[in-house]
Amino acid sequence: MSAKIFDLTGKVVVVTGAAGGIGMAVCRQLGGSGATIVLSDIDASGLELSKKELESRGIKCGTFVSNTSIESEVIAFYQYVSKEFGVPDILVNNAAQGTHTPPQDTSLEIWNRVIGTSLTGYFLNAREFARLVIPAKKPAAIVNISSIAGSSAIGRGNFAYSTAKGGVNQFTRELAIEWAKSKIRVNAIQPCSVNTPGWRKWVETEGEAAKALTTLLLRGIPMGRVAEPEDIANAVHFLASDAAAMITGTILPVDGGNLAYNAGGTLGEY
Numbered sequence: 001m002s003a004k005i006f007d008l009t010g011k012v013v014v015v016t017g018a019a020g021g022i023g024m025a026v027c028r029q030l031g032g033s034g035a036t037i038v039l040s041d042i043d044a045s046g047l048e049l050s051k052k053e054l055e056s057r058g059i060k061c062g063t064f065v066s067n068t069s070i071e072s073e074v075i076a077f078y079q080y081v082s083k084e085f086g087v088p089d090i091l092v093n094n095a096a097q098g099t100h101t102p103p104q105d106t107s108l109e110i111w112n113r114v115i116g117t118s119l120t121g122y123f124l125n126a127r128e129f130a131r132l133v134i135p136a137k138k139p140a141a142i143v144n145i146s147s148i149a150g151s152s153a154i155g156r157g158n159f160a161y162s163t164a165k166g167g168v169n170q171f172t173r174e175l176a177i178e179w180a181k182s183k184i185r186v187n188a189i190q191p192c193s194v195n196t197p198g199w200r201k202w203v204e205t206e207g208e209a210a211k212a213l214t215t216l217l218l219r220g221i222p223m224g225r226v227a228e229p230e231d232i233a234n235a236v237h238f239l240a241s242d243a244a245a246m247i248t249g250t251i252l253p254v255d256g257g258n259l260a261y262n263a264g265g266t267l268g269e270y
Contacts, residue, residue, distance in 0.1 A: 006241045009034030012088040013240070014081060016068050016125055017095030019046030021196035022145060024053075025229030026092050026236050031059030033237065038081050038088070040066045041095070068095045068121030069113075078128035087136040090240045091129040093122040093144045096164075100157035111160050118164035119171070126175060126186075134182045141240045144172050144188040145232070148255050151190060165190075169251050176249030185248040187239045192255035193217055193226040222267055223256030 013030050017023040018039035031037045031054055039061060041047050047063040054061045062084055066077040081088055097117035099110050126142055133140045149158055150165030172188040179186060193199060203210045218224060235254045238244055253259045 025233040029233035069116030
């Protein structure tokens with residue numbers, strides 16, 4: 001397969017939750033393939049640092065401080081995108097909010113905050129993206145960052161987060177069908193745990209508790225490691241590119257075999 005099929009020169013890519021972690025890895029990857037990147041996040045200082053880094057790599061970009069769960073802010077963001085960069089080509093829905101709260105202790109405030117960012121925010125961004133793309137009658141792609149938690153329960157108080165990610169999976173399938181005639185492809189990626197700055201901070205601060213949980217997590221990943229942000233960015237690049245021109249409605253695990261592995265299974269041992 002020619003590398004040209006992955007070339008994103010001239011494309012405008014919108015990335016939410018782009019101030020660090022997976023979002024920033026996606027910005028580097030897609031920007032490095034020629035795309036102009038428009039970053040959205042609630043973290044203004046993080047966005048500024050991200051912008052400086054991308055520009056130092058020769059990547060054209062713009063930033064906008066926006067809370068994806070607030071409709072007026074998302075609408076304002078896409079007005080900015082349209083005015084400064086024209087009709088976008090690719091949306092990467094990445095911003096998310098998690099919690100580790102038992103269901104019986106989950107307040108409506110916590111529930112609304114998690115669902116608002118991790119599901120409603122995806123809807124608002126996809127809607128505003130489509131409102132620009134559909135009238136322009138141009139092919140486009142949406143890649144939603146879901147989670148293995150959207151397909152398999154993981155416990156540990158992830159109830160609201162997992163419910164949101166399950167919603168993202170079906171949201172992806174429905175939009176793929178709704179917008180197929182408009183040539184908007186919609187796919188999702190399901191990462192396992194990812195070695196982001198937030199993950200590393202958790203490991204460093206939790207000490208023995210983090211060590212025990214990490215051992216448990218790795219036991220469920222046949223490939224024996226957590227994902228790197230670049231692993232997710234590479235998958236996003238594939239689904240956003242012309243290499244995936246006939247792929248829509250797909251939920252792609254990037255999880256080292258986690259979802260394929262039965263809890264009672266063994267790894268080639270008899």
